[in-house]
Amino acid sequence: MIEQSRVLVLNRTYEPINVCNARRAIRMMISGKADTVETNGLLVRSEAMEFHLPAVIRLRTYVYVPRRSQIPFSKKNVMRRDENTCQYCGAKGGYLTVDHVLPRSRGGRSTWENVVCSCRRCNAKKGDRTPEEARLKLNKQPHKPKSFIFHHLNYRFPQAVQQVWEKYLQPTPLA
Incomplete structure (x- = not known):
């Protein structure tokens, strides 16, 4: 169960940077490297401790993550x-x-x-018309994805994306 559970890892600034399994997340929490932000409601016990299984953790120190290139158009x-x-x-x-x-x-x-x-x-x-001419309405305006990590997490781990992660995976508006 712990190996299959996925945990969203946030930087100190609440920016999503990775996904790990629950065992690794618990090790980071025990070693003082991360804090639980959200749990999934399950309780994990050992001889000496008990933890609510994390769904989202936040690192206590900022980790520099180099920005990747833009998401390729395809x-x-x-x-x-x-x-x-x-x-x-x-x-x-x-x-x-x-x-x-x-x-x-x-x-x-x-x-x-x-x-x-x-x-x-x-x-x-x-056909060969604009949506207005064809009397069609777009549900969303097309846009260039802003966040490579948002794209990466959503599609590298589609089965692992939990509802509780959604608020942390939303692209942040540029100021």
Whole structure:
């Protein structure tokens, strides 16, 4: 159980930097390197101690994490950003593709800000028109993902992302 449980690791500044198993998280807490921020409600006991199994921990000291390069633009990453959901009708799964909001025939480019996930039906309905001309409304405006770690954690550990992590994984607005 402890080996399968995943724990979100936050820097001292509450910035997500990693995911580890619960055993490692407990070792960091015992050694005084981290504090529990959120628990998952389970209790772990040893002969000398008992712990609530952590879901999120925060390091006591700041750890420098070099910024990685930007998230590369690709169909796969657009699908990830849009959570495999049609941005016009909200359909999930099935046959999904990407759609240029401003069609390429009208000068639209393949950029984060102009491409969204779309189901076959909505893509065919929109065709070579803008969403307004096709009487379709975007559920979310397309945007360039801001946080590599947000992207990395959400898609490297999709089964491990717990609801309690969501508030820590939200991209922070730039001031």
